Each structure stands twice: as C-alpha cells, then as structure tokens.
Amino acid sequence: MNTAAERLYEQGEAAQRASARLGRTSAETRNHALENIARALETEQGPVLEANAADYRDAETAGIDAAFLDRLLLNSDRLNGMAADVRSVASLPDPVGELIESFTLANGLEVEKRRTPLGVIASIYESRPNVTTDIVSLALKSGNACFLRGGKETLRSNLALVSLIHRAIGEAGLPTDAVQFVDDTDRELVDVILGMKQHINLLVPRGGTGLINFVAERAQMPVVTGGVGVCHTYVDRDADTEMAANIVYNAKVQRPTVCNAMDTVLVHSEAAARCLPEIAAQLNGAGVEMRCDHRALSILGPEGGLNLVPAQEEDFGQEFLALIASVRVVDSLDDALDHIETYGSGHSEAIITDDTAAAQRFLNEVDAAAVYHNTSTRFTDGAQFGLGAEVGISTQKFHARGPLGLRELTTYKWIVRGAGQVRE
Amino acid sequence: MNTAAERLYEQGEAAQRASARLGRTSAETRNHALENIARALETEQGPVLEANAADYRDAETAGIDAAFLDRLLLNSDRLNGMAADVRSVASLPDPVGELIESFTLANGLEVEKRRTPLGVIASIYESRPNVTTDIVSLALKSGNACFLRGGKETLRSNLALVSLIHRAIGEAGLPTDAVQFVDDTDRELVDVILGMKQHINLLVPRGGTGLINFVAERAQMPVVTGGVGVCHTYVDRDADTEMAANIVYNAKVQRPTVCNAMDTVLVHSEAAARCLPEIAAQLNGAGVEMRCDHRALSILGPEGGLNLVPAQEEDFGQEFLALIASVRVVDSLDDALDHIETYGSGHSEAIITDDTAAAQRFLNEVDAAAVYHNTSTRFTDGAQFGLGAEVGISTQKFHARGPLGLRELTTYKWIVRGAGQVRE
Numbered sequence: 001m002n003t004a005a006e007r008l009y010e011q012g013e014a015a016q017r018a019s020a021r022l023g024r025t026s027a028e029t030r031n032h033a034l035e036n037i038a039r040a041l042e043t044e045q046g047p048v049l050e051a052n053a054a055d056y057r058d059a060e061t062a063g064i065d066a067a068f069l070d071r072l073l074l075n076s077d078r079l080n081g082m083a084a085d086v087r088s089v090a091s092l093p094d095p096v097g098e099l100i101e102s103f104t105l106a107n108g109l110e111v112e113k114r115r116t117p118l119g120v121i122a123s124i125y126e127s128r129p130n131v132t133t134d135i136v137s138l139a140l141k142s143g144n145a146c147f148l149r150g151g152k153e154t155l156r157s158n159l160a161l162v163s164l165i166h167r168a169i170g171e172a173g174l175p176t177d178a179v180q181f182v183d184d185t186d187r188e189l190v191d192v193i194l195g196m197k198q199h200i201n202l203l204v205p206r207g208g209t210g211l212i213n214f215v216a217e218r219a220q221m222p223v224v225t226g227g228v229g230v231c232h233t234y235v236d237r238d239a240d241t242e243m244a245a246n247i248v249y250n251a252k253v254q255r256p257t258v259c260n261a262m263d264t265v266l267v268h269s270e271a272a273a274r275c276l277p278e279i280a281a282q283l284n285g286a287g288v289e290m291r292c293d294h295r296a297l298s299i300l301g302p303e304g305g306l307n308l309v310p311a312q313e314e315d316f317g318q319e320f321l322a323l324i325a326s327v328r329v330v331d332s333l334d335d336a337l338d339h340i341e342t343y344g345s346g347h348s349e350a351i352i353t354d355d356t357a358a359a360q361r362f363l364n365e366v367d368a369a370a371v372y373h374n375t376s377t378r379f380t381d382g383a384q385f386g387l388g389a390e391v392g393i394s395t396q397k398f399h400a401r402g403p404l405g406l407r408e409l410t411t412y413k414w415i416v417r418g419a420g421q422v423r424e
Numbered sequence: 425m426n427t428a429a430e431r432l433y434e435q436g437e438a439a440q441r442a443s444a445r446l447g448r449t450s451a452e453t454r455n456h457a458l459e460n461i462a463r464a465l466e467t468e469q470g471p472v473l474e475a476n477a478a479d480y481r482d483a484e485t486a487g488i489d490a491a492f493l494d495r496l497l498l499n500s501d502r503l504n505g506m507a508a509d510v511r512s513v514a515s516l517p518d519p520v521g522e523l524i525e526s527f528t529l530a531n532g533l534e535v536e537k538r539r540t541p542l543g544v545i546a547s548i549y550e551s552r553p554n555v556t557t558d559i560v561s562l563a564l565k566s567g568n569a570c571f572l573r574g575g576k577e578t579l580r581s582n583l584a585l586v587s588l589i590h591r592a593i594g595e596a597g598l599p600t601d602a603v604q605f606v607d608d609t610d611r612e613l614v615d616v617i618l619g620m621k622q623h624i625n626l627l628v629p630r631g632g633t634g635l636i637n638f639v640a641e642r643a644q645m646p647v648v649t650g651g652v653g654v655c656h657t658y659v660d661r662d663a664d665t666e667m668a669a670n671i672v673y674n675a676k677v678q679r680p681t682v683c684n685a686m687d688t689v690l691v692h693s694e695a696a697a698r699c700l701p702e703i704a705a706q707l708n709g710a711g712v713e714m715r716c717d718h719r720a721l722s723i724l725g726p727e728g729g730l731n732l733v734p735a736q737e738e739d740f741g742q743e744f745l746a747l748i749a750s751v752r753v754v755d756s757l758d759d760a761l762d763h764i765e766t767y768g769s770g771h772s773e774a775i776i777t778d779d780t781a782a783a784q785r786f787l788n789e790v791d792a793a794a795v796y797h798n799t800s801t802r803f804t805d806g807a808q809f810g811l812g813a814e815v816g817i818s819t820q821k822f823h824a825r826g827p828l829g830l831r832e833l834t835t836y837k838w839i840v841r842g843a844g845q846v847r848e
Binding site for chain 2 (some may be wrong): 020024026097103105109111116118119190201202220222240243247249250254277341355359363364365367368369370371372373374375376379384385386393396397398399401402411412413414415416417418419420422423
C-alpha cells in the first residue's frame, strides 16, 4: 500500500475510534455542535467564499459548463441556506437510543430493541459543496462519524467548510476526528476507499449515474444507491379529468430535473378521449414535449398546436430530467401495472382514479419505494414526509427504501435485563 | 454463458416472477401451503427417508466424519420435528402488509409505511436438510420466493424434500416456481449464483466460516452473514457470586457448540478472589478447560484439581465451540469494555453486576447485536426472543442485527393517499 492509501486507512481508523465516542455523547452535545456549525456558516463566511471563488475561477477557466458552475457556486445566501438546513436537522428528534420495541419474556427477561448509530458513514460525491454540510449534520445528529470524498473541482471550498466544521464541533466537545475529509483527489484512491470495509459501515454515493454505478459495482461495504427515478402517473378509467391534468402537470413541471418528477403518463383507453386533451393542454402551456404512442397521437393530433412527437420504444423507461414526457394509452389497469413493472425503476408511481378498488390494487401491486393515489410523485422527499433532511432516496429494498433520513443512518441492538435467568 | 449457468438464470427469473404473484396472496393461502408441507413431512416420509439413506450410505463410504453424518441424517422423528417447525412459522403473525407507521401531513396527504416482501431470498448452505424446510417456510410466510443451493452430500434428500414441497404448495394454490432448488452441485455454479443480483434480493449463506467468507467476499447482491460469536461474560466488582457462577456455567456449558455460547470470562480484580473459585468449580464439574491469564492462575491454581492451562494471546478473540473458556482478570469496567471492543465479534456480550450504573454503561457502550445484564448470552435466539424461527443471526449492522426472523426478510413501501394535492 502506498503512502496516500495508508493515510486513508489512518483516517478510517480515526473515524471509527471517534464514532465509538460519538455514540456516547448526549443529544444536547450533538445539537450544540450542529448549532455551532450553523452559526459559523453565517458568521465566518469569508474564508469559505474566498476558497469557493478560487474553485469557481479554475472551473470557469477549464471551460466547465454553466449548470456545473451554478452547482459549485457559494454565496452568502447559499451559506445562510446551508446554515438553516443544519439547524433544521438539529431540531429533529434524537434517533440515538430510540426505543423500537420492548417486551417481557415468560421467564421475566426484559427485552428492548433500541436504535444505535451505524458507526462511520462515508460519501463519495460530486460538485455541490452543500452536500458536505448536509451529510456532516445528518451523520453527527445520528451519532455517526463521517468520511467524505468530494469532487476535485470543489476541493478548496470543501476544505474551508471542513476547517469551519472541525472548529465548530470541537468547541462543542465532539471529537474532531468524527469528520474526516479526503484531501487527495487522485481518482485511484476512490478504489482504496471502496475496499475499506472494516472502517466504513455505509457508503452513499451522490452524483451522476456513472459514479453511482461505479461505486455500487465495486464497493465492498454496504452501499445505498438511488437517485434514478423513472416515474409513471396512470390515469385510470374513473379518473377525474381536472384532478388528473393538475397532478400530471405538477409531477412533470414543478421541478423537472429531479428524480421524483414524472416521466410517463399512462391513460386508460376509455378515459383517453376525455382526459388526454386537458392533460396535453396544461403540459403544452409549460412547453412540455409529449412523446406519444400512436393511440395518444390519434386523439391529440396531428393538428392542435401541441408539441407532439411519435414515441420511440426508448422513450418508455427513460428518466428525462427535462420538460419531456412520454404518453401511452393502455386498455386496463393490468396493462398499466405490466408497463410499470417492465419500465419502472422502483422509485415513485401514481394512480389517478375515483375507483377505490383499482387504487388499492395499484398501491398493493406496484413494487416501488413510494406509491401514490390521487396525488403527485413529487412528494417522495424526506422533508415532505416530515423526516427532515435526507442523504438521498433509495430505490433498493435492502435496509432502507425511499428517503434516507436520520433513522436510516442507524442500526439497532437488543438489550436484555435479567435477574439471574439462565437458558433451560 | 454455458447451459448450466443459463438454467440458473432461468430459475432466478422464474423465482422472481413467482415472487410478484406470491406477494399478492393472502396470509390464509400462505399458511395453508405451510400446513400442507408440515402434513406431507409427517405422512409422506417414505421417499425422503429413502433418498436420505442413499445420501447417508455414500457419505459413509466416502469416510465422512461422524458429526457430519449426524447432521445429514433424517429419520421419522427428525421429519416430525421439521413439520412442527414449519407449523410454528405458520402460526406467527403475518408480516406482509404490516403497518410500521402512519401519519397525515399538513396538506391532508395520508402516509403509511407498510412492510412488503423483499422478493427472492437465496441461500447457499451445507449439510443439514432441515435448512431446506426452515428457509422455505420463512420465505413463503413472508411472501418471498426462494432460491436454494444445498450441499452435494444431501442432494438426494433435498430433491425429495423439494418435490414434496412443490406438491404441497401447489395444492394450496401457490406458484410452485416460488421454490427453486439448484440440482447441479458443480462448485463453479456457486460463482454464477453470486452474480445473479437482478434475480436475488437477499442471500443468506449458512455453513462454516469458509463458505460464509467466500460468499460475503464475492456476492454482488445483499448478503446477511453472521454465525461467528466470540462472546464474553464480564463479572463486575459488584457481581453476586452465585449468580455469576450460574450464568457463566449456563453460557458456557448448556450448548457449547453454538455461536451464542460464551468464550471468555472477564472478572474484575476486586471480585476475582471471591468469584473465580466458585465459577471455576462449576465449570470444572462440566469438564471445561480454563485457559487463564496469570492473575486468574495465581488465584485458582496451580493446585486444586482444576483443568487449568496458561492462556496464550490467541485464546482471546477465539470462538471455541467446545468446553473451553478463556479467563482474564481486569482492573475496571473500562478495561472490560476495551477487551470486548478489541476481541468481540459483535454477537452477544453480558455483564453480571448489582451496580445499575455499571450495567447501564455496559449496555450502552458495548457494540454488539445483543447485550445482557445479569443473564446468559445463550438467549440470543429468534425463538427465545419470541420471533419464531430464524434464518440465522446477523453480526452485521446493516438491514438486520441479531436473530433474522420474518420481519428481517421484508422491506417496506411508502403508500400515500390524496385528494388531488400537488407539491407547491
């Protein structure tokens, strides 16, 4: 192992040692540390903004695109927003030690199942520097140490943030080793991190599909991945026209670039003539391109001033992340369920209907993190669900599904109290 | 891919299709299927016993050891015992659809978090044929299909059991594809199974450390491992002598070959002179070899007729699975905690003390699946905890920790019902 790799293992060990101490701290101490971080983000902005300006200049010089530059940029408003997010995490109930269940056995043993920290949460992430404070606050609040590897374009911004964080948590009495940041952005070291299973209890990759797949494929520790959402809204035979059009519009248009935005509208053939024109009119008003199967096309166009395109096979099962929706007419709830099973990514799926039995079948049978009746897939979100902030949204079934909040960063232990009982 | 590997993928696909149907069956249908299996195990023993006799003869001819032969052996009593275990799983509450939490958001959306099956549970396991009916019953009860690969020495026994299971569940109306058994015991196919992540949602290896490590290292799907327990009992300064001796005796002697049996006794130096002789006398009565550090030796021996051996460094952190215990005198609760952190495997750890504050520190700070105060580590067991049967005992922290019962074979989904709400 070379020196840089050895250094990572030392950081991993330090994080692990710190996590044992952190798990014993009081909620007050951990909340105090988060409040210190929030206040420092508001009152000590100078060094962070300077570091970010240097990152920004270099990225600009390197010809990096505008969307990326916008994600990288910090300003006073954004730092204040990050401070508010940290405070909102601090205000959540303490997950450490939460009683999950308890019972007394026939022999008198008292058994409790209580939530405990996982240990060390690692993240490998790309451009946004706010991920640094998000993950630090969620990890510390849930009694976990963290091990962070950010992108090379934001290295100076992240180092400035981590320096602020170390000072803030140290003043609150938390071990500063609880936040480890990898300051060497050599890509080969990512492979070293993916092998550090004895020091990392959970790894959450955040970034593009390429990064996520690379990490999921090679990591030797548990990984929670997600972020890809191919989301459907099925307008059933008995859907209310106006409600269907409003919900489809919201699911597609309110924020098209995120994973819970709708990609495909499925419409029951007996509702298509009634609902599709209203849906199309609303989507068209927002400039949405509709990629329609031939039955949808025959109802909506070719005339009518809409932005219609004949759908290709690859338009189904695609996450557009843009003002584009594919549209298909189906003959039954079963056909809708089959379509979603074939093309969905297990993220968020909705049915619009006044038929309670059809809704119940949809909610039962669709295999996804979140299923919706008469509302928008855009609600799959930790804050919307009242879980506070989230590390990400899981589309896997193991450990955690849907928004990853504080509880999803914990495990549990069984605690058994006796008075000398032995096993017969 | 060769033909045998293709066949495995076909079986994986079939299991996955069946799991979707299985997830929609009623608890009554699934319980009916388990009752059919139990009755068939009692009333159709002939073909299973014949197949097992052939397996047994071959194993005997191959010179396989007596312990292995005993694990392989089926007889009428053992089949009746397996039937009773299947019925006991059937009698447990249905985990499918169980409400985990529910709340109403400020905008009126009704949110439920409900338990759902994982999908396909796979197991790669060694000699005991009862694992086949254990895993089948736990998987079907929790709405999961299963994909099984047993050892080559029990192939005929397992095929006879699976044939009985297929008939029994088919008659109850469950898809027989929900139970897939790999009938080709070519070891290279194990590697194929470990790569089938699109068809297997959870893999549980059962067998020796070699098998478990091999699987944990190479599997591309989620794996729950466990089974290794280096368990300590710490006799604190304020321990009751008789209680300490009884609990240590039970933890070591009641069933020494299992993972929750005690391996090491730690005794506080101020309690050693009082407690160690009583502990040693009881252990000695059961023929336990005590591997003692020098301070324990100086209290207990060299004279006294006990089976004492000076401990070597490797006697700490070792799972003995036999009538052997290592013994160390420590100077404080902190030293005991340090020892357990260094040498424990995160399985089951106990403190014996009348000092409530010391007990609470131990229960809080020891990082293990199960922690005990004034009772025996032998209680870490799904049946003892009232969870019914178990697939195994997890010493990892991700997804499930401790006994793996029905709930641990599930995931959850978020179900949201609205009346047209959209996200602002």
